[in-house]
Amino acid sequence: MTVRFYTTLSLLALIVFVACQQNGGFRKKLKIRDTTHYTKEAYIEETLDSNLLNQFLAVNTNYDQYDEYIRNFYQKRGYHYAWINKDSLTEQAANFINMMKNDASYGIKDSSLINPQLQQLTDSLLQSEAGLRIADTARPQLEVLLTAQFFAYGNKVWGGLTADSAKDLEWFIPRKKIDMESLLDSVVRKKSNAFEEDEPVNRQYKLLRNELKKLANLEASTKWDAVQIAQKATFKKGDSSQVIITVKNRLKALGDLAVNDSSSRFTPELDSAVRSYQARMGQKVDGIIKQTTVDALNVPLQQRIRQILVNMERSRWVPLEPTTDYILVNIPAFTMYVYDKGKLDWSCNVVVGKPGANTVVFSKDLRYVVFSPYWNVPPGILAKEVLPGLKRSGSGYLARQNMEIVGASGKVIPPGSINFSKYSGGNFPYIVRQRPGGRNSLGKVKFLFPNEYNIYLHDTPARYLFGENKRSFSHGCIRVAEPKHLAEWLLRKDSSWTEQKIDDALNANKEKFVTVKEKVPVFIVYFTAFVDSKGKLNFRDDVYGHDTRLAATLFGSNEPKPARVDSSGSQEKY
Numbered sequence: 001m002t003v004r005f006y007t008t009l010s011l012l013a014l015i016v017f018v019a020c021q022q023n024g025g026f027r028k029k030l031k032i033r034d035t036t037h038y039t040k041e042a043y044i045e046e047t048l049d050s051n052l053l054n055q056f057l058a059v060n061t062n063y064d065q066y067d068e069y070i071r072n073f074y075q076k077r078g079y080h081y082a083w084i085n086k087d088s089l090t091e092q093a094a095n096f097i098n099m100m101k102n103d104a105s106y107g108i109k110d111s112s113l114i115n116p117q118l119q120q121l122t123d124s125l126l127q128s129e130a131g132l133r134i135a136d137t138a139r140p141q142l143e144v145l146l147t148a149q150f151f152a153y154g155n156k157v158w159g160g161l162t163a164d165s166a167k168d169l170e171w172f173i174p175r176k177k178i179d180m181e182s183l184l185d186s187v188v189r190k191k192s193n194a195f196e197e198d199e200p201v202n203r204q205y206k207l208l209r210n211e212l213k214k215l216a217n218l219e220a221s222t223k224w225d226a227v228q229i230a231q232k233a234t235f236k237k238g239d240s241s242q243v244i245i246t247v248k249n250r251l252k253a254l255g256d257l258a259v260n261d262s263s264s265r266f267t268p269e270l271d272s273a274v275r276s277y278q279a280r281m282g283q284k285v286d287g288i289i290k291q292t293t294v295d296a297l298n299v300p301l302q303q304r305i306r307q308i309l310v311n312m313e314r315s316r317w318v319p320l321e322p323t324t325d326y327i328l329v330n331i332p333a334f335t336m337y338v339y340d341k342g343k344l345d346w347s348c349n350v351v352v353g354k355p356g357a358n359t360v361v362f363s364k365d366l367r368y369v370v371f372s373p374y375w376n377v378p379p380g381i382l383a384k385e386v387l388p389g390l391k392r393s394g395s396g397y398l399a400r401q402n403m404e405i406v407g408a409s410g411k412v413i414p415p416g417s418i419n420f421s422k423y424s425g426g427n428f429p430y431i432v433r434q435r436p437g438g439r440n441s442l443g444k445v446k447f448l449f450p451n452e453y454n455i456y457l458h459d460t461p462a463r464y465l466f467g468e469n470k471r472s473f474s475h476g477c478i479r480v481a482e483p484k485h486l487a488e489w490l491l492r493k494d495s496s497w498t499e500q501k502i503d504d505a506l507n508a509n510k511e512k513f514v515t516v517k518e519k520v521p522v523f524i525v526y527f528t529a530f531v532d533s534k535g536k537l538n539f540r541d542d543v544y545g546h547d548t549r550l551a552a553t554l555f556g557s558n559e560p561k562p563a564r565v566d567s568s569g570s571q572e573k574y
Helices: 008-013 050-059 061-076 091-106 116-125 138-159 163-168 180-187 194-198 203-221 242-254 268-280 291-297 301-317 379-393 395-401 463-467 483-490 499-506 546-555
Strands: 326-330 335-340 343-353 362-371 403-406 431-434 445-448 472-474 478-480 512-525 529-531 537-539
Touching: 050 061, 050 138, 061 138, 061 180, 091 138, 116 138, 138 180, 138 301, 180 194, 203 301, 203 529, 242 268, 242 291, 268 291, 268 537, 301 529, 301 546, 335 483, 343 463, 343 483, 362 483, 362 499, 379 395, 379 431, 395 403, 445 483, 483 499
Parallel strands: 326 512, 343 472
Antiparallel strands: 326 335, 335 343, 343 478, 362 445, 362 512, 403 431, 529 537
16 A cells, blocks of 8 residues: 555544544544443343344454454353443443544554444434434444454554564564453443553553644644754854744744744753753754754654654553563663663663664563673674684784683683684684673673573673764674663662672672572663653654564555664674
C-alpha cells in the first residue's frame, strides 16, 4: 500500500471500527443510561442463546482467532449479557465504543478492525435519545460483536505486531503476556474508567498517546513554515534578529517558551526555552540558536506524529513497568537509566554500537560484576587489527597494547615461539587478551548479563566520548560513563563491599568476579520518541534505521529499507 501520512483531519477520521463516512460514524458521544456495575454474582439478567453464539462464530470468520476466548468468556458467566442491559448499553459498553472512536485521533487504523455490521448497529444508537431502538433480534448480535471486537481491539492496540514480526525488526525482548479473558471480565464489571485503569500497556504508551493528541491538534491549527537561518549563523542571549521572532513562535507552540513575546530580542526566557528544546532533542544544551537547532524545529509535525506512532507500537511490546530494581538502556538516547524498586534512581551517558555493529535490542539478567577484567580480543578485531600488528612487530605490538597470548589451557605463550605469518584471523589457534589496568579497552570493570550476543556493560579509558551528543562508537557493547557508581549501586545490598573495597578492586590489576546478591534485569531498548521523567516529549535520531523498517511494516511505506545489519556476530562485541 502506498504510504501517505495523514494530516490531523485525516487522523481524526481513521476510526478503528467505525469507518467515518459522509452519512455515518460517531457524531456525538453515546447516551449512557445504565450505570449499574455488575459483579460475578450479579450478572445482567438477560442471557445469550448458545446456539446464536455458535451461529455468530460460524458466520463471522474474521474473528476465528478469538473463537475460544469468546466461548470461554460467555461460558464462565453462564451466557449472561455483558454489554447490554434492558434497553440500554451499559456504561462500560459506551466507554469501550467511545475509546475506539477516540483512538482514531491517535492514528490507530487497521482494516481488520472495521466491522460494517457493528458500525450499522452503533450508528442506529445515535438515532434516538431513549435507548436502543433496534430490533430484538439484533440485540444478541450487538452483544457478541462487542465482545469479539474487544478481543480484536486488544490484540491490535494492546498487543501490537506479532512476536515474529518484532524479531524480524531486530527486537528480541520477550513479549508481555495479556490475559484478555480476565481483562474483559474485569472491565465489564468495574467503574467507568476501568479501561484507562486496566489497559495492559506500559505507561510510556499512554504518555506517548497523550502527546500524539497534542501534536495532532497543533498540526491542525498551526502553519508550520520553515525557519530560515543564514549558513553558519548563530544567535544567543542579547542578540536581535527577525529569525528570533519566528523561533519564539515555534517554541511557544511546542510548549518550551512559556511567555508571549513578539520582540526580535533574544531574551533570558528564550535562552531557557532553547535549552529546554535542545535537551528534548538530545542536542548540546548551550542556549544557542544554530543550524542543528533550526533543523529540528523544521521537522514537519506529520513526521513527528509518525515517529510517535512508530514508538507507540514498540511500547505495546514491552512488559509493564517492573516494580523491582532494573536497568534500562535506550540506544537512540545514548543513556542508561537505573531504577530502584521501579522508580528512577539515576541515569548517565553511555556509548553504544556504531551503525553496522549494532547494539542488539534484548533483555537479560545482570549477574556479575567483574573488577579489573581481562579483555579477550574478539576474532573479528583479531583478524582486522591485532594480527596485522603482530605480523609487523610481534612482541613490540603486544607490549604497546599491554596484551599477551594464551593457549586453551590459559597458559601464557611467548610470542617469539609463534610464526604469525602463517595465520589469518580464522585459523589463529590462540587467545590474545589485554591485561587488566587503566589502558584495558574494558576499563576497570565490566558488568555481565550472559547472552548469546556477547554484549555487556563496561568502563572505558576513552572518557572523552561521553561528551559527544551522538555516542555510537563501540563494536556493540555498552560503555558506561559512571561505572564506579553502577558497581556501588549493584553491590549496595552487600555490606562487605564498602567504597574503599570497591576502589581497591577497581585498581587491583587482578581480575575478580563478584556475583550480585539479586539478579537485576537489564533492558536494552530502542525508542526515538519518549516522555522523560519530567513529563517532556523527547525525540532522537533513528541511529540504526529501525524506525524506517518499522514504519514500512506499519504504514506500507514504499521508501527503501536500509540494509539489514548483522547484529548477531557475537565475536565482534565490546
